[in-house]
Amino acid sequence: GAVVSQHPSRVICKSGTSVKIECRSLDFQATTMFWYRQFPKQSLMLMATSNEGSKATYEQGVEKDKFLINHASLTLSTLTVTSAHPEDSSFYICSRTSGSSYNEQFFGPGTRLTVL
Amino acid sequence: AQSVAQPEDQVNVAEGNPLTVKCTYSVSGNPYLFWYVQYPNRGLQFLLKYITGDNLVKGSYGFEAEFNKSQTSFHLKKPSALVSDSALYFCAVRVVSGGYNKLIFGAGTRLAVHP
Numbered sequence: 494g495a496v497v498s499q500h501p502s503r504v505i506c507k508s509g510t511s512v513k514i515e516c517r518s519l520d521f522q523a524t525t526m527f528w529y530r531q532f533p534k535q536s537l538m539l540m541a542t543s544n545e546g547s548k549a550t551y552e553q554g555v556e557k558d559k560f561l562i563n564h565a566s567l568t569l570s571t572l573t574v575t576s577a578h579p580e581d582s583s584f585y586i587c588s589r590t591s592g593s594s595y596n597e598q599f600f601g602p603g604t605r606l607t608v609l
Numbered sequence: 610a611q612s613v614a615q616p617e618d619q620v621n622v623a624e625g626n627p628l629t630v631k632c633t634y635s636v637s638g639n640p641y642l643f644w645y646v647q648y649p650n651r652g653l654q655f656l657l658k659y660i661t662g663d664n665l666v667k668g669s670y671g672f673e674a675e676f677n678k679s680q681t682s683f684h685l686k687k688p689s690a691l692v693s694d695s696a697l698y699f700c701a702v703r704v705v706s707g708g709y710n711k712l713i714f715g716a717g718t719r720l721a722v723h724p
Contacts, residue, residue, distance in 0.1 A: 536715065542711070597655055
């Protein structure tokens, strides 16, 4: 069964509003989770590494003030897209590590964001 | 720079025939390699990994991958393709950056299996 869930699976919002996406680790206390963005017919791009109890580590070129990440508990990380614009429309996927030292990741089902 | 390359955008194969999805990598040190599959509008599902040991790794759904150090390749294979195998396949390599283990993904290869 699924080990990572995301909510919502799909969201449509107006330009200028903020959208929060939740990522839950269902069976494992995850100190580290990851947020990816995937454009149509393209690969996954790592946006940030979410760390429980501390600030997220953002990849180069990702605006930390636009994509707010909170990892307040060992089972929940949230991504808030602030003041969303149409160019933020994308498929957002979170993941957690397996817990082994080799760090394969288990992915959530993704959230399709459409900004009108 | 550490990277993963999937040279084929799409692979077409007839059902029942063997399939190969290619992946090459460039990393420093010993590579930790992974294959994932993505169905439409879904997250990625883990198929298999190579860490060390036998060069032929067996994974989920009858897939296997062969690690070739001299060719820096990690091609995904299946002896007999199914229509249900049609999906997007990603090769990935683990890298350590900023103190964290991260995955770098290839661009993906779309596999189309025809009846």
